[in-house]
Amino acid sequence: NESYRLQLIEHLSGFRKVELQRCQNLLYNNFIPYDGIGEDNPDEELVWCMVKNNHLRGDPKFQLMYQKDRENREAILKEIIKMIELLPVNKTETVSFETFPTIDKELKKPAGFLDMIIPINGSIENTLNYIESKIIEARFPHNIFHSINKTKKGANQTGLNSEIAAMVNVFQDNGYFKQEFTFKDIFKSFGIYTKNQAGKDYDYSFFVQDYNFKKYLENLKSLKINKINLGSQEF
Structure with a gap:
């Protein structure tokens, strides 16, 4: 060297x-x-x-x-x-x-996905497990917490970005992520965390009119998702 x-x-x-x-x-x-x-x-x-x-x-x-x-x-x-x-x-x-x-x-190291999460009852793992359980309950095509195989062109599978975006939107609205981080921050960091990184740093506005995003959003919103009490960081 x-x-x-x-x-x-x-x-x-x-x-x-x-x-x-x-x-x-x-x-x-x-x-x-x-x-x-x-x-x-x-x-x-x-x-x-x-x-x-x-x-x-x-x-x-x-x-x-x-x-x-x-x-x-x-x-x-x-x-x-x-x-x-x-x-x-x-x-x-x-x-x-x-x-x-x-x-x-x-080269300043950006905050990772785990840095953005509000811990439930003092545990980030509790938060991760709860969000993942709701993804499974909503019957998403993929478990977005697992690394999903890329297409032959190296892109995410069709609809995967929309699934991630729906998760970020719903759980951000319910207080599961720290307020200083934007949708774009969380979307990107989650992709890196799960190795499902999109080719672009998509913002919320990109998904607003997306059919898959709307569908997955409704699936999640139809479930009972507890809001986090920021004062005690509990449900």
């Missing part, structure tokens, strides 16, 4: 300033691998890589690999910035790029 970094940095040392700026721009835009790629991307191979990458990220066996990748990107980016600062300004060689957020902000 160290040898690879040194060889790459040595190779970069021969670049012109404008080329280094392009490298800096590229790293800023792609600091997190396959970030922001949607299921509707026309490049099917890229979508498949994104889905595979998401699965690997959820596997503890690959944590060291992703840690090394981040360390490499940080080290190389720092060296590129140093090289740019040391090279003289050449007005004939300029490259324009946006002002990007700092790396620390970009």
Whole structure:
């Protein structure tokens, strides 16, 4: 790993300033691998890589690999910035790029699904079990708390996103999630938690007119679902 970094940095040392700026721009835009790629991307191979990458990220066996990748990107980016600062300004060689957020902000670890849940009687597991029991009672086509096989294109099965959205909507309305988190936050984090992540960060408005969403929503609303008492975090 160290040898690879040194060889790459040595190779970069021969670049012109404008080329280094392009490298800096590229790293800023792609600091997190396959970030922001949607299921509707026309490049099917890229979508498949994104889905595979998401699965690997959820596997503890690959944590060291992703840690090394981040360390490499940080080290190389720092060296590129140093090289740019040391090279003289050449007005004939300029490259324009946006002002990007700092790396620390970009890599700030988002709250996970379990961080968003209101515990019932002091237990997050109680909350999870209760929500899952209602999903089963509502006869959803899938148990959304389990990882569901993707389609051949690497997308979620038809209707799965709507099932998740209906769950989030109903249980958010009944106080099962912390108020500082939006529908979009919960929908995305649940997908990561269950490895049923959608290709996009869908908001509630996306599902409002969706037939499947309306159907699953009615199935859940027809059940008796207790509201959580935020004062005592009990039913």
